[in-house]
Amino acid sequence: MTTITPIDQSPKEQEVQHDLHADHRLFGLVAFLIADGMTFAGFFAAYLTFKAVNPLLPDAIYELELPLPTLNTILLLVSSATFHRAGQALNKSDSKSCQKWLLITASLGLAFLASQMVEYFTLPFGLTDNLYASTFYALTGFHGLHVTLGAFMILIVWWQSRQPGGRITSQNKFPLEAAELYWHFVDGIWVILFIILYLV
Amino acid sequence: MTITIPPKSNKESEGLQPKGFLRYFSFSLDHKVIGIQYLVCGFLFYLVGGALASAIRIELTSPISDFMPRDVYNQVLTLHGTIMIFLWIVPVVNGAFGNYLIPFYVGARDMAFPRLNAVAFWLIPPAGLMLISSYFINGAAQSGWTAYPPLSITTPAAGQIIWILSVLLLGGSSIFGGINFIATILKLRRPGLKLMQLPMYCWAMLGTSILVVLSTPVLAGTLILLSFDIVAHTGFFNPTLGGNVIVYQHLFWFYSHPAVYIMVLPAFGLVSEILPIHSRKPLFGYTTMVYSIMAIVFLGLIVWAHHMFTSGTPPWMRLFFTIATSFIAVPTGIKFFNWVATLWGGKISLNSAILFSCGFIVNFVLGGITGVALAQVPFDIHVHDTYFVVAHFHYIVYGGSVFVIFSSIYHWYPKFTGRMLNEKIGRIHFILTFVGFNLCFAPQHWLGMNGMPRRVAEYDPQFTFVNQLSSFGALLMALSTLPFLWNVIHSSFKGEIAGENPWQALTPEWLTSSPPPVENWLGEAPLVTDPYGYGKKQLQEQFNDLESEKQ
Amino acid sequence: MLKPSAIITLLVSISLAVGGVWIIYNINLLPEAASSNAPVYDELFRVLFVIGVILFVGMFAAVVYSLIEFRRRPGDQEDGLPVKENLPLEIFWTAVPAIVVLFVGLYSYDIYDRMGGMQPLDHQNHGYSVSSSEEKVWGGIGTSSNNSNMDLQMQSLPVEVTAMQFAFLFRYPKGDFISGELHVPVGQTISMRMESNDVIHAFWVPEFRIKQDVIPGQPTILNFTPTKPGRFPIICAELCGPYHGGMRSTVVVEEPEIYQDWFNKNSNTIVS
C-alpha cells in the first residue's frame, strides 16, 4: 500500500481524500467480481445448454447424493455470517474477537474444501467420463479454486491483524472488507451452483 | 471556488524511476508513460501483423498454394487475425489513448489504480511474444482466430495451447484496464465536473469498459474449457465424447461480437474529439451521442448469433438476431449524422488528422452497410465465410479503427512529443493508405459473392486477376507505412516545436505544456465544463478566460 | 443559396447513385442463378444494393461537400457556428434509418420465408425420414413453402451427405450407393441430411445461393431445387484444416432421364 500524500491540502482534506481512495478499491473489486461472475455465468449457460441439448443416455444418468452438498451449503452460509461477525468486531476495535471469528471462518472454508474432496472421491464418475461429469467437475472445481483463494485471503488477513502496529484496524479495514466481499460473492455463487447442479 | 486535487498516488515511486527515454522501458506508474507504451508496443505488433497480411496477399497472387505450405498459411492467417485484434486494435484504441487521455478529461492526476494499470500493460508484451514464438516452437495455432472446435482440438496441441494462454493473458489485461477506466471515469472526476460535461471519449470508454467487464470473462471461461478438451481430453466441445460444438460458438461470439464494439466505440470517441477541434464547431448532438453509445452497448450484447446463421441455429433464433443486429444501424447512424453535422458549416482545416477522420467516416459507412446486409439471414447464407465477410470487417477494422488511430496520432503527436508532424508527408500517407486500402478490400466483396471462400490458400483460377488487384492494394498499404514511420521518427527530433496548444483546443489535455508534466498540470486541474465551446466568442477571449480561471 | 460546389456535388452524387442502380440491373455481380432459391436471393440482393448505394453515396457526398465547401480559407481566423443540436433534424435521422432497417428486416423475413427457411424442421417436413424419433436435426433453408408438406414428401429426393477431411460423400439411400459427385435431376427438390465425421465443414454451392454447416455429432438438413442443368462447384466454406482450400466437389444437374440412367447404373455398386 502506497501512502497517499495529496499536495497542498489541509490535513482535513487529506482525510477525505484518503477515504475516497479506499472507496475506489472496493469499487474496483466490485467491478472485478462482476467480471468474475460473468465467467461463472458462461459456465452455467454452457451447463444448462448441454443439459437441454445433449441429454445423456439413460444408463449414464446418476442421481447426485444430497447430504454432503447440503452440508457444504450450510458450512458456507455459516461462514458468511461468521465473517460478518469478524467485521463487526473490527468496527468495535475488538481485534481479539475479530481474529477469532476470522479463524472460525477460515476453518469453515477449509472444512468445505475437505468435504468437497470427500465428495469427489466418492462420486462414481470421473472427469472425462461424459459431458455431464466434465461440466460438473469444471463448475465445482472452478468454484473450489475460488474458495481456496478466499481461505488463503482470510488467513492472510488474520495474520496481518495479529501484527503489532495495526496493519488492520478499524481505520484501515480495506483488506478485511475486500476479503469479506469476495467471500460473500463466493458463497452466493455456491448457492446458485447448488440449485442448478443438485436441485434442478 | 476551491478545487480539490485528486491525490497523486505515484509520487514517491516516480522518483525512483528512470528519466527520459528509458522510462518507457520501466514499470512506470505514470498514465502518460503507460499510454505511450501501449501505443508503441501496439504499433510494433501492427507491423508484425501487417507483415503476415503481406504474406497472405503474396500467397494469394496465384491460384495455387505455392508461397508457403498449406498449414503454414493457416498459421499465418490465425496469427494475423489474433495479433491485429488483441495486440493492435484493442490495446491501442483502449489502452493507449484511454490511458493518456482519460485522466486529463476527468481532471485527475492519474488513473484510479496506477499499479494495476502498469500490470495490465506489462501483461501484453510477454503474451504477444509468446504467441509469435509459438510459430517457431511447434507451429502456431492454425484454426483461425475463432478457434472453432473440433478443429482446434485436433490440430497440433502445442500451438493451440499457447494461443489460448496468450489470449487469456490479453483478456486479463483488458479486464484490468476496463475496471480501471470505469473507476477513473466514475470516481476520480474532478469536483464540479458533471457526467454530461465530460468529453465524448470518456463516454465511449465507459461503454467499452462495460462491454469488456461483461463479455471478456465469458471468453476466458470458454477458452479454459477448450484447453481442458485439448489437455485433459474432456469432451465439452468434442462430439466424439458427446460434446457440443455449437455451444462453443455461442460462448465465443458472446464475447467476440461485443469485441468488435470494443474495437470501434473508442474510435468513435476519438473522432468525436478530433472533428470539433479541426472544424471549430461544437460537437453536434452531444446528448444523443451519449445515448447512442449506451444503446450500442446494450444491443451489442444481444446480437452474437449473427455469426452463426449457417451453423445449427433454429429459425426463430436467426430471426431475432437479424432484427436486433439491424437495429444497431440506428444508434450508429445517429453518430455518423452528428459527425457530418459537426463538419457542416465549420471552418475545417484540411490537415492529416481531419483527412483520416473523414476517411474513417466514408469507409465505416460502407463497412456498416455491408454489415447490415450480412445481418439479413437469407443474404448471409450465401456470403457467410467468404471474402465478402473479409471485406466487411476490414472496411470496419482497418477503414474504421486503424484510420482513426492514424488520425489520432496526427492529432495528439504534438501533445505526446511537443513537436509537430510534417503535414505534407502526412497527406502522402493518407492518399497512399486510402487508395491502397480501397483497392485491396473493395474487390473482395465481388470475390466473396462469386464463390471464393475465406481462409483458403488456393482458389479457382477465374479469381486470379481480382486477387492480384487486391494484393497490389495491399502493397500500397505496406508502402504507406514508410512515409508515416519516417515522419514520426524524424519529427520527434526535427519537428516544429508545437507549444502548449497548437490546435487552440479547449479539452483539458491541451491546457498544459506539451509534453505534460508528471502530474499533468503544474497548478490545479482546470475545470472545463464545456469541452466543445467553439464559436461562442472569439477564441482568444475564451483562452484569456480560462487562463484567468487557472490563476 | 445553392453554390456551385453544392450543385456539382449534388450532380455527381446523383449520377453515382444512378450508376450504382444501373450496375445492379445490368451487370451481373452474382454468379449464375441455378436453383429456385437463387432468383429470390438476387431480388433481395438488388434491394439491399440499391439502399446501400443511396446511403453510401449520400454520406460520401455530404463529407466531401463539407470538406470542400467549409474548408478554412487562408487568413480566416473565425470559428464555425456554435450550433449544438437541432431536435427535428435529429428525430429525422433517427427515424429514417429505423424505418429503413425495419423495412429491410421485414422484407428479408419475407424472402427467408419464400426460401422455406421458416418451415419447422420436424421430421415430416423434409422427405428424408430420420431414423430415431429422438434425434434433433437443425437445418438451413427448407424447400419452397409453396409446396404442401404432402407433396414434398412424395417428391423430394433424399441424399445423405457425409463430410470429412477433405471430401464430401453422397449416399443415395434409395439406390444404396455412394458417390463422390452429387448428381441431381433438374426441377426436383433435393433433401439432404448432412453430418460430418471429424470437424466442421460447410456445404456451399454459390450458383444455388445455399450454404449450411456440416457438423459432427449434429445432423443438419438442407433442401434445394436446381433449375438449370450444368456442373456447379460444391465448396467447403468452413476452415477444416490444411487442405480446406482444396475441399471441393461438383454438383451435376441433369435432365431427369439422364439422371435416371446414372442412378440405375450406380445402384448397388460403390462409386467413389
Ligand code: HEA
Ligand atoms: C470493429 C469491428 C466491427 C464492427 C463495428 C462491426 C459492425 C457490424 N457488423 Fe461486423 N464483423 C466484424 C467486425 C465488425 N463488425 C468482424 C471481425 C467479423 C468477422 C468475424 C469472423 O468471422 O472472423 C464481422 C462479421 C459480421 C457478420 C457475420 C458475417 C458472417 O460471418 O457471415 C455480421 C452479420 O450480421 C456482421 C454485421 C455487422 C453489423 C450489422 C454491424 C453494425 O454495427 C454496423 C452499423 C453501421 C452502419 C450501418 C453505418 C452507419 C449508419 C448509417 C449511415 C445510418 C443509415 C444506415 C442504414 C439505415 C443501414 N458482421
Ligand code: HEA
Ligand atoms: C483487426 C484488424 C485487422 C487489420 C488492421 C488487418 C489488416 C490487413 N488484413 Fe486482415 N484480418 C483480420 C484483421 C485485420 N486485418 C482478421 C480478424 C482476419 C480473420 C482471420 C481469420 O480468418 O481467422 C483477417 C484476415 C485477412 C485476410 C483473409 C485471409 C483468409 O481468410 O484466407 C486477408 C486477405 O487478404 C487479410 C488482409 C489484410 C491486409 C492486406 C491488411 C493490411 O491492412 C495490413 C497493412 C499493414 C502492413 C502491410 C504493414 C506494413 C509493414 C511492413 C510490411 C513492414 C514489416 C516490418 C517488420 C516485420 C519489422 N486479412
Ligand code: CUA
Ligand atoms: Cu472442409 Cu473446409
Ligand SMILES: [Cu+2]
Ligand atoms: Cu458480430
